[in-house]
Amino acid sequence: MHKDVVIIGAGPAGIFTALELLRKGGRQSILIVEKGQSVENRRCPKGKLGRCANCKPYCHITTGFSGAGAFSDGKLSLSYEVGGDLPQLIGEGLAQETIDYTDKIYLEFGASEEIEGIEESQEKKDIRRRAIRAGLKLVDCPIRHLGTERAQSLYLAIEKYLQQAGVEIRFGYECTNLILEGETCKGVYITDGKMEQTVQAKHVVVATGRRGADWLERLCAEHNIAHQPGTVDIGVRVEVRNEVMETVNKVLYESKLIGYPPPFKNKVRTFCQNPGGFVSQENYDNDLAVVNGHSYKDLKSENTNVAILCSHNFSVPFNQPIAYAQKVGELTNMLGAGHILVQRFGDILDGKRTWAKELHYANVKPTLPDAEAGDITAAMPYRSMMNIINFIKAMDHVVPGFAAEETLLYSPELKFYSNRVKMDAAFNTNIQGLHCLGDSSGWTRGLMMASVMGVLMGRQIAEKE
Numbered sequence: 001m002h003k004d005v006v007i008i009g010a011g012p013a014g015i016f017t018a019l020e021l022l023r024k025g026g027r028q029s030i031l032i033v034e035k036g037q038s039v040e041n042r043r044c045p046k047g048k049l050g051r052c053a054n055c056k057p058y059c060h061i062t063t064g065f066s067g068a069g070a071f072s073d074g075k076l077s078l079s080y081e082v083g084g085d086l087p088q089l090i091g092e093g094l095a096q097e098t099i100d101y102t103d104k105i106y107l108e109f110g111a112s113e114e115i116e117g118i119e120e121s122q123e124k125k126d127i128r129r130r131a132i133r134a135g136l137k138l139v140d141c142p143i144r145h146l147g148t149e150r151a152q153s154l155y156l157a158i159e160k161y162l163q164q165a166g167v168e169i170r171f172g173y174e175c176t177n178l179i180l181e182g183e184t185c186k187g188v189y190i191t192d193g194k195m196e197q198t199v200q201a202k203h204v205v206v207a208t209g210r211r212g213a214d215w216l217e218r219l220c221a222e223h224n225i226a227h228q229p230g231t232v233d234i235g236v237r238v239e240v241r242n243e244v245m246e247t248v249n250k251v252l253y254e255s256k257l258i259g260y261p262p263p264f265k266n267k268v269r270t271f272c273q274n275p276g277g278f279v280s281q282e283n284y285d286n287d288l289a290v291v292n293g294h295s296y297k298d299l300k301s302e303n304t305n306v307a308i309l310c311s312h313n314f315s316v317p318f319n320q321p322i323a324y325a326q327k328v329g330e331l332t333n334m335l336g337a338g339h340i341l342v343q344r345f346g347d348i349l350d351g352k353r354t355w356a357k358e359l360h361y362a363n364v365k366p367t368l369p370d371a372e373a374g375d376i377t378a379a380m381p382y383r384s385m386m387n388i389i390n391f392i393k394a395m396d397h398v399v400p401g402f403a404a405e406e407t408l409l410y411s412p413e414l415k416f417y418s419n420r421v422k423m424d425a426a427f428n429t430n431i432q433g434l435h436c437l438g439d440s441s442g443w444t445r446g447l448m449m450a451s452v453m454g455v456l457m458g459r460q461i462a463e464k465e
Contacts, residue, residue: 003168004028005461006188006201008175010036011067012451013207013438015158018167019105020458028465030167031199033190035174036064039156051370052281052289054338057193059283061292065169066155067209067450068282074146075254075272075295076448078103078115082141082256083449084439090425090456098452103144106451109161110154112297116143116253123251127398131257134397139256147297178204178434180223185434203461207437207454211284213416214322216440226422226430230442232321233415234328234384235268235309236376237279237291238392239408241364244401245304249275255306257398261390264383268391271307271415276300279368279410281340288329291340291368291410301367307413310387322416329412332379339372341379341412345392346405348377362406376411415445426460427453 005021007014010032018030035058036042042064045053062068080087080095087095107113117140131138146154163169172192179187179198187200208216220227248255254273261268274295282292293305314321332341343354344362353375359366377385388409396403420442427435437457438450 001031001197002029002200003031004201004465005030005203005205006199007032007205007207008188009067009206009208009212009438009440010034010065010169011207011209011438012447013209013444013454013457014205015066015155015162016102016105016451016454017205017207017437017457017461018162019158020455021462022162022165022167024459024462026458026462026465028461031201032162032167032169033173033175033188034065034169034171036060037171038169039065039152039159041171042152046281052283054283054287054289058285061280062211062282062284065159065171066151068211074151074447076103076106076111076144076146077141077446078144078448079139079141081139082446084443084445086443086449086453089423089443095452098455099448102448102451102455106144106146106154109157110150111144111146112150114144116145117251118142119251121251123247127248127251127255130398134259134394135261136257136259136394136398139258141254141256143254145253145295145297147295150297178219178223180431183430184432201433203433203435205435205437205457206440207450208440209450210416210439212440216421216436217322217419220419220421223431225434227419227442228422229313229315229319229321230420231311231313232325233309233311234325234381235307235413236388237293237305237307237410237413238402239279239303239305239364239367239410240402240404242276242302242304244404245275245399248399249304255399257395259391259394261387261394264387266383266387267311268387269309269311270395271309273304273306275304277303277305277367279305279340279366279371281368281370286326287338288326289333289338289340290329291413303364303367305367308388308391309413309415310384312384321419325414325416328379328381328384329414332376332412335374335379336372339370340368340410341374341376342366342368342371342408342410343374343376344405345403345407345409348389348409364406364408366408368410371410376409380411427457
């Protein structure tokens, strides 16, 4: 098979590469290779079963057209200050300009007109003042919330648009390797699990998302693709009653707070806040169960959940951050007998595990019903745990009640980012014809910035033809 462009992964980065090529009038033949299923065929059985079924050969929440982010929450961050380090590569001005452009495309396909967190009210100033006093930085970031259910219909519309425009999408296929001639990429090997095929292509775009981070890391090592150790985030998903977060939810919708708590001064941040949301479970290929959060437009719970993530970097002598985080997750899964662990904050401070009966009588009822009450501190590294504890205590000055005894902590919340691929501002690697985008490249984190990277990639390819 011969194609002008082959895109590995149908997440936001890959999708918007193809979209922008079409919008620029490109006539290139495009193939998208996606391990999972189309939007309409992505089904999570947990709604019926009441528990995670550990679907094989992949989790439908993390794999398929539109990737993991759209099916977990669907928030578009509209500021260049949020979403990774892409502005360092392309410049802050271009990053913001392309965010605004990409946002209009989302609106064309059905995104909500409403933007959260744009008002500069006295309440917002008060929140920022309390954050400063607590040693935290409040990052202003307008949010366009798709909602899990609306994100699905939006991406279905994009999927049909691409197919009707002639983009070939092969679902149920995965890339096994690159075709290299010297230092030039000539295409890829793909398989449906039964037969391997070769696809010759002028441009190979790898956009496999966080789920493909481990695979891309191995690929970089095998083919000497220039890269450097990246960051891995290890943390928890915190759940409190809506009443505790009421002011923040109303004023900011998503409070993006960053701190460097003592004694280690590692970067710790909040991520993916879900007012009235639900804690969820995702599964990776190696049976690793991790926690995440959903937020729907219509269906609401009595709780708000938010991730607290501690960033870790490794270089010498150990330089495998993804493997490190996986081990932390595996140990936590082992303690929970394959389930997500949940523990009350007060029990952590008291040095005791949490029991299921204690959750039953609490004010905060877990929205992840099959989470296993236990002791997350038995698996979480000391450095990470202390950072998280001290960050939660600082958060309590910003959001009184956040560090209450009944506050729930779910573990493990892990964010895998590929070792950062070295590229120029046009996303060229040291292998001619090979480009790496989105979260798998190590440069972005989240839906919008990955989409932005896809838009810019589409322009670069269109200009070369």
